[in-house]
Amino acid sequence: MIKRTAIHGALSAALRRSRVVVLVGPRQCGKTTLARELVDESSPNYFDLEDPASLARLDEPMTALAPLEGLVVIDEVQRRPELFPVLRVLADRRPAPARFLILGSASGDLLRQSSETLAGRMERIVIGGFTLSELGEKAEPTLWRRGGFPLAFLARGEAASTAWRKSFIQTLLERDLPQWGVRVPAIALQRFWTMLAHYHGQTWNAAEPARALGVSESTARRYLDLLTDALMIRQLQPWHANIGKRQVKSPKVYVRDSGLLHLLLGIDSEKALLSHPKLGASWEGFVIEQVLAAEPHDEAWFWATHQGAEIDLILRRGDSLLGVECKRADAPRLTPSLRIARQDLGLRRIAVIYPGDKGYALAEGIDAVPLKQLARSEPLFGKSGRH
Template sequence: MIFPRPQLQQDITHALTRSRVVALIGPRQCGKTTLAREFVPADSMNYFDLEDPISLARLDQPMTALQGLTGLVVIDEIQRRPELFPLLRVLCDRTPLPARFLILGSASPAMLRQSSETLAGRLEIIRMAGFSLAEVGVEMQMRHWQRGGFPLSFLAASDADSLAWRRNFIQTFLERDLPQLGVSISAASMFRFWNMLAHYHGQVWNAAETARNFEVSESTVRRYLDLLEGAFMVRQLRPWFVNLGKRQIKSPKLYFRDTGILHQMLGLREERDLWLHPKSGASWEGYVIEEVIKAVDPDEAYFWATHSGAELDLLLFTGGRRVGVECKRMDAPRLTPSMRSALTDLALDHLIVLYPGERPYPLAERVTVLPLAYLAQGSQALDAALAVHGATWISPP
């Protein structure tokens, strides 16, 4: 099976028309290299793979190798040679500009701080993840949830092959990828911490409790978590709090970015295991949240909760609007006191309730229930469905 990624291709094409350097960042093995080769073939002199000894040898004298190239130049796994960033600034400041650069990285801009500082005003960042539900299609939703979006895990011939790939991915990530980013933590310690985080998936993260269980300081576990977030393995969903006269949660919620990796950590081998596991509901919630963020691409995303029990799974700021999202794995969601509180206290333009059913329906004024399948059609489908019920659209006008 081949799943095209036209939206990402379009985003890269547009970015290259307006920016001198475009960074395509995302976790290892999410398809960045495959996508980049749609723009520049791997055997081109304009393609540099910094895990390839030949490319590394060509870059022994980087100015000599790069300054004569024209058109689009691709540099893959840029985090292996951070000293290239100052050189890229020089090359992309030439007039007229003979070449633009597409750089690929497996670390967040915070972990590649030199890039954002050196290339300020010249760099546009595009974030990439594994396959989205919109890319694989709603008929593949169960497999997508179970195996996650990493292409080689999702496309494996069997569940056993998918599990084997994810097990090897985790081992390689810990033993090779993290050390390449300058992380000195032992692979065994980081695996134990990462495995512990699987049981916090979908919960408010308590650094003090984790530190006690892990027998290290709070600052240490926060650093470990930041490393995993910077490598796109976990998401810390930040809390939104306003002056309401109510005690509100001010710690982040923790989610694995890829449910396939989560299920590997939890020891879930097949679909039946997933349905019966006590973390099944939290896994589904995290899956829906990631797919909403991919589909909508909001300006900002948070969760909201009070100590009295009111909460909102996802608060999106998009196109100047506030849109709430609730994830309900039930046959027919109903309006709850928590939803009413969120509508009023957060001044939501609209509240969307996503569920695994097939029929959209209005639940109350400014509250609409939508099938999860709508995410497979992108934000346009969400817009159209909301418009039917007279709702404010979620995409920018």
């Protein structure tokens, strides 16, 4: 059992503060395991909406939920969106006899419903699979290769991990998305998802995928949004600065889980990964996900100009902007792009993350930082990057 101490602590703190907590993450990332550490699945306070018995208990939701006290868990809530108005009424009771932990596997409609109906009453926590800070630095090669889904990472061998990831994609496309109301053929979405894997780390342009699939650009954008809402794709939006330069305005797209990316690219071993043309892009996406999971931030973007200057990730923390550049190199060096990014954007600090062992300064406010620093839960930016 991998202890997810940081997530567990954040969840417990949120439940002390808020009447309703929405825990969102992709399917099979460990949400249910976390919830069952707080409320036993045999308790009358636990509802799994994939269980027919729980669905039957909620045929009359007010009758079922109103008498309960303490913490109430509702898993896979996107299957019953009509519960949100009921939860609003129950959360407004004074004194409040119960608090509610809602688990969901999709972001789009689920989050819109919860934020609109439960405005001022809820707190949202987004989680993914295992991270370096949870597993330790020795796990980094396996975590990168297999991805963070617990059953993929913990599989007995590469073949078993690959088989689990294939089954995960098939189940998501053929069962889960249709249950959430998606009316797109599974084969079309799988072809599109595979195509996205080859765009991993690049700016998004709907025209080429649309032509390749024989669909309109608006349909291609809809497919992208569907996979983003399912927490399979990250659309990293561009940062715009008033600097008088032509800046990239389209988002970058990433397959959020590196193990799913590798499956879609046909990578089934460490040797295949290290010789693949998307090696650098894969490592960049992996590092970005680790940083976003480990480093406190309010918002995140990338930045690029049409003249070639760019930085992989910008984090806003309060009124500070911090930069992250991903370099799969033995010894990263200072580049003109890093200088331009720091000067033009007013970045307080830049961390150039690389797979080495030692941190060192590249210039004032720009440091080379080993990826393993995240595994040790050490801040990337030091005290000067924090409030």
